[in-house]
Amino acid sequence: MSMIKLPESIEDTVVNLLRLANTKLPTDIGWALEAAAAWETNPIAHSQLGAIMDNVKKAEVLGRPMCQDTGIPIFYVRGKFDSSIAKDIAAGVSKATKTIPLRPNTVDPLTRKNSGDNLGNGMPIIHYIPTDDDFTEITVLLKGAGSENMTRLGMLNPADGVDEIKKFVTDAVLDAGGRPCPPGIVGVGIGGTADECVAMAKTALIRVLDEDNPDPVLKRLEEDLFIKLNGSGLGPMGLGGSTTVLAVKINTAFCHTASLPVAVNIGCWATRRASVRISDKGSEYSQGAKL
């Protein structure tokens, strides 16, 4: 997307990354919203999609966060890196909170005391994916609470099979109603262990919408759920209509022979993501990197 010459500190790179993610909706999600607005016939649904697209344009032009819930930033660091990167990312989050500005969202879970800088025990959340590449790629996913609070994990029985998986996902989305700001992305994890399953559902939200699942069985399942959910009538913001989801994305992993874990992690329409690839050549920013 855009190349910034070195030297740029990791701290400043993270500030730029958070600014990009907060102020510019990924192009593929923008297209999906436009397509939805073209086929949507319910007038209230149409007004909601119009308000969303209008807001997206203003956020980009004014350089403001598109949503006041700037979320919890979840980082994925891939490639080559050393342990000091955690400190640098944290410094970037703190600086971005003041300079963009972001809403200070992180609190102690029991006292509810706010740290004021989006840091605190366990924050920011960073996942590490070491590879043999000669670059460092940082991807951030901003997760607001409205959608995150609708997360579900089901430890199904192996005998339940695909029909029960479909029912579990459908119920999770429809019971959530307007709370997770539909139309959004439904991230689904199938398999793994309980914790892995939820993690897979979340990383599914990072996948570019118009890139097909390479596994034909999963592609079909994603399409079936997409059709089913958009035929439900829930609509944008749960106010009715034929646009309930922009995409369904599924990740799978092998699981124990006695288990069938299924997790649903919903992304709101503003599923904000951005990546930066740092190499000898400089920092290259984009919004469609693969993990």
Next chain:
Amino acid sequence: MRSLRLPMSPDVISSLKVGEVISISGQVITGRDEMHMRAIEYSDEGKPVPECIRNSTLYHCGPIMLKTDGVWHVIVAGPTTSARMNKLEPEVIRRFAIKAIIGKGGMSPDVLGAMKEMGCIYLAATGGAAVSLAEGLSRVTGVEWEDLGMAEAIWKFQAENLGPLIVAMDCHGNSLYDEVKKKLIRD
């Protein structure tokens, strides 16, 4: 789109029907989980609560605010998920005679009941449309309970054409969310 001035008279509130699109101008305050908890706690203990809560138009919103040269400005201000306040809202509506709630996602039958009893309506703002909605809230008139933090404090605004807002729950016991839910196709 009907453009209405706050405070709305009981007749105007009563005339608003589910599905109608409106915009509003006048005093709007924000309040979320912590504000609801404290308002009930203080009123139980006989402690004073900010006068602006009474008869208010209450926006479920935790905005991003910025103080420059000693003056507060709104950066962005979209709605938060109203259902989190389901347990507390009936009591808040009754004790403080809330006239209108702005939020997203709708609220429970208990809240709908309290709204009917007290003549209150629920207006749905588009979730995430925080830049556009902040345009209608550019005049910041004050802040109460700032110690609750930026997201949870009570921010006072003089709204100008804040909208579009959908009348999603009226004061006659009708809810657009319930209508949609009843017709949902799950199979």
